[in-house]
Amino acid sequence: MKIGFIGLGNMGGPMAANLAKAGHDVLGFDLVAPCPDGVASAVSATAAVTGADVVITMLPSGAVLRSVADEVIPAMTTGPVLCDCSTVDVDSARVVAAQAQAAGICALDAPVSGGVGGAAAGTLTFMVGGTEPAFAKVLPLFEVMGQKAVNCGESGAGQAAKICNNMILGATMAVTCEAFALADKLGLDRQKMFDVVSTSSGYSWSMNVYCPAPGIGPQSPADNGYAPGFAAELMLKDLRLSQQAAETVDADTPMGAQAMALYATFVEQEDGRGRDFSALLPRLAARRRG
Ligand code: NAD
Numbered sequence: 001m002k003i004g005f006i007g008l009g010n011m012g013g014p015m016a017a018n019l020a021k022a023g024h025d026v027l028g029f030d031l032v033a034p035c036p037d038g039v040a041s042a043v044s045a046t047a048a049v050t051g052a053d054v055v056i057t058m059l060p061s062g063a064v065l066r067s068v069a070d071e072v073i074p075a076m077t078t079g080p081v082l083c084d085c086s087t088v089d090v091d092s093a094r095v096v097a098a099q100a101q102a103a104g105i106c107a108l109d110a111p112v113s114g115g116v117g118g119a120a121a122g123t124l125t126f127m128v129g130g131t132e133p134a135f136a137k138v139l140p141l142f143e144v145m146g147q148k149a150v151n152c153g154e155s156g157a158g159q160a161a162k163i164c165n166n167m168i169l170g171a172t173m174a175v176t177c178e179a180f181a182l183a184d185k186l187g188l189d190r191q192k193m194f195d196v197v198s199t200s201s202g203y204s205w206s207m208n209v210y211c212p213a214p215g216i217g218p219q220s221p222a223d224n225g226y227a228p229g230f231a232a233e234l235m236l237k238d239l240r241l242s243q244q245a246a247e248t249v250d251a252d253t254p255m256g257a258q259a260m261a262l263y264a265t266f267v268e269q270e271d272g273r274g275r276d277f278s279a280l281l282p283r284l285a286a287r288r289r290g
Contacts, residue, residue, distance in 0.1 A: 063092075081138055097156070174263075
């Protein structure tokens with residue numbers, strides 16, 4: 001397929017490289033990042049999308065997505081799919097999809113989970129909103145860049161799935177770290193705590209797969225000085241998107257709101273920026289109540 005790829009940063013770069021490696025004709029554009037091996041460089045976003053079968057965007061925010069969409073949609077001929085893989089607010093995903101549809105272009109919101117490691121290894125999970133024919137057209141590309149793609153429903157459903165998942169993840173990681181810090185103060189050995197919780201009703205991905213305590217459970221960023229992994233500021237971004245969405249639809253999400261406030265303090269007032277989101281454990285372990 002002929003693919004236009006806009007946004008070649010930490011995630012987009014390796015995703016575009018994997019598509020090129022699989023034999024697709026990929027034309028890339030980024031304001032700053034260089035094109036990875038195998039990806040041809042376009043002089044502008046509009047040049048990257050002209051004549052493409054599928055246009056993929058991997059951008060930092062909904063505002064940037066909206067401005068890129070304004071620029072490229074008029075340059076896309078009828079028939080292609082505009083597939084945004086960024087994590088953005090549900091409203092931006094829906095506005096861009098409507099704008100594309102009005103121009104005769106199918107749109108998908110297809111945010112990912114799996115991080116930079118998953119992007120490089122081609123093992124991402126795609127959560128997709130949009131029509132079935134558009135999903136079917138892009139599925140072979142999802143299969144190159146990832147190991148699973150779920151069609152979640154109409155436009156915006158992919159972003160909704162992503163922020164709900166990450167709201168669970170943020171709150172679960174926070175309470176897992178709290179529980180380790182409490183266990184320390186109660187004199188309970190961390191390994192024993194893991195042995196019990198990982199096989200009891202408190203188990204979770206945060207405990208069992210990505211344990212925030214160094215030297216315990218499978219390898220995780222905790223074993224690497226809390227280098228990310230999944231950076232605390234990216235978790236904060238997703239928690240903010242979840243709370244923004246909750247406000248829009250008047251949903252009561254008190255745990256998500258608490259997790260957002262905790263990560264905001266950690267990232268913006270403490271030393272959380274640039275550290276893995278599981279680095280809440282040393283932060284909490286060093287603190288007293290109140
Ligand atoms: P990044 O900042 O490394 O990459 C974004 C790229 O977009 C940059 O290279 C930037 O130059 C480019 N860009 C910005 N404005 C542009 C424009 N107008 N035209 C062309 N290029 C433009 O970010 P990333 O880590 O690759 O993340 C991308 C998206 O994926 C974000 O929405 C993020 O929330 C999401 N995400 C990231 C991770 C992760 O672990 N990094 C995991 C899941 C989802």
